[in-house]
Amino acid sequence: MNKSIITLRKKAISGGRFSLYLDYYPPFWDSKTNSFSRREFLKLYLYQKPADQYEKMSNTENLHTAELIRARKQNEINKSEIYSAFEKEQLAIQAVGNESFLQYYKNLGNKKVGNNLSIWACAIIHFEAFLKGRDLSFKEVTVSLIEDYRDYLLKAKSLRKNKKQLSRNTALSYYNKIKTTLKAAYREDKLKTDINAKIGSIKEMESQRNFMTLEETRRLFATPCPKLIVRRISMFSVLTGVRYSDIAKLTWSELHYIEGDGHYIIFRQQKTEGAASIPISDEAFELLGKRRGENEKVFKDLNKWDVDRALPVWVALSGINKHITFHCFRHTYATLQLSAGTDIFTISKMLGHKSVKTTQIYAKVIDQKKRDAANRISLE
Incomplete structure (x- = not known):
């Protein structure tokens, strides 16, 4: 093992002075600059030509201080070469603990x-x-x-x-x-x-999930939309449950066809970063239009500003008296699937949820609808 050597050196600077520094061999890792360095300046100075007793005394004191620093640093390096395995482990733990x-x-x-x-x-x-x-x-x-x-x-x-x-x-x-x-x-x-x-946790508060019934959904899509592309992506979301962010970035390379099985989207969800493989119906696939280059976006003319402007107008024209955002189409997909008898575990996978607990909110919505329906009949 090559022994590290630290030498005290001086460098001429302005004002007729020397700046004292330590010269490391081999170089040391400087955490301030995130690079290896040979020099460590001590911010101690010597007069090149001391003019009086004060400057001579200053030179003596600074030189003595610099030599003490050099000796201490050299001892630290020498000590590191003979540390036991336990001591090295403790030093490593201490070094990590000091990181940000x-x-x-x-x-x-x-x-x-x-x-x-x-x-x-x-x-x-x-x-x-x-x-x-x-x-x-x-x-x-x-x-x-x-x-x-x-x-x-x-x-x-x-x-x-x-x-x-x-x-x-x-x-x-x-x-x-x-x-x-x-x-x-x-x-x-x-x-x-x-x-x-x-540590403790923060309990999630169940948020309201606005969605459309099947009748409302059909009514909306029977109503002319101010922007054709907004209608296309809205239908696609209702038929697949895919989020707007994932629709916006969807490329043709993520569309696949398996013989005897059908069409699939295989992509990485933008929100959760989780990989998802979602089968889509022929009806949903037809909304995508003619296939183009693999790296081209499927909905290339999509603009969020157009969606935000056109959607409220379209919903109002359809006569639906609900606050419907684009994300409500994902909620609509989930509730329509549950109403049609699809089990919650399948829906959870189709929505790309990491946990079925996230999907259970839709089951509660459907249960409440059943309760509301039961309470509509009274013989009193």
Whole structure:
């Protein structure tokens, strides 16, 4: 093993002075610049030609201080070469503990794409606000700190101009991002304790799922739409349950045909980043039009602005007195499937849900409709 050598050197600078620095061989890793370096300047100086007793004394003191620093650094390096395996392990743990958990969180968020990227970005902004501008190392991450952050989210204001309090489900979404980060850090041994397993959670609040009945759906599509492409993608969503974000990015390479089975979409969902393989009906496939280049978008003229303007007008023209957004077509698909007798596990897979619990809200909607129907008949 080549022994590391540290030499005290000086460099001439302006003002008739020398700047003292340490010369490392081999080079050391500089965490400030994220690169290897031979030089470490000590911010200690010598007068090249001391003019009086004061400057001579200053030279002596600074040279002595610099030599002490060099000797200490050399001892540290020499010591590292004879550390036991246990000592090296403890030093490695200490080094990781000093790394920035906040930066690790940001790096994880930057790997996301699409709408998921913006959600992670908002979650990180709230975490920085909770930290009040300070950094956070891995060794400072504790159960109590994360639970304090949970309490912060339940009272935090939105980043939007309205400054309303975050909804419970938005707070849950942001909280889940930090939980995901904690799990990843534990897997990578950056956290020695599985903090995620010890912290509490935020209970999801069931949100209202607006949807259309089969009669309303048929009425809507029998009504002329101001934008033909809006009608096409709306029908496609009702027939497949695919989100707008996934429809907008759908390319022909993601459309497949299996002989004896039919048409499939095989793609990665933008929201969940999960891979999905969804069979689609011939009726849905016909909405896609003539096949073009594999990397071309299926709905190449699609514009979100057109959708947001045309949809409310189209719904009003159809006489449907409900607040219908594009995402309601996905809800409509789920409730129509349940009403038709499709089991909830199949629907969960078709919607690309990670857990069937997410899909069960639709079953509750259908059960309520059954209860409402039962209560309509009275003999009193």
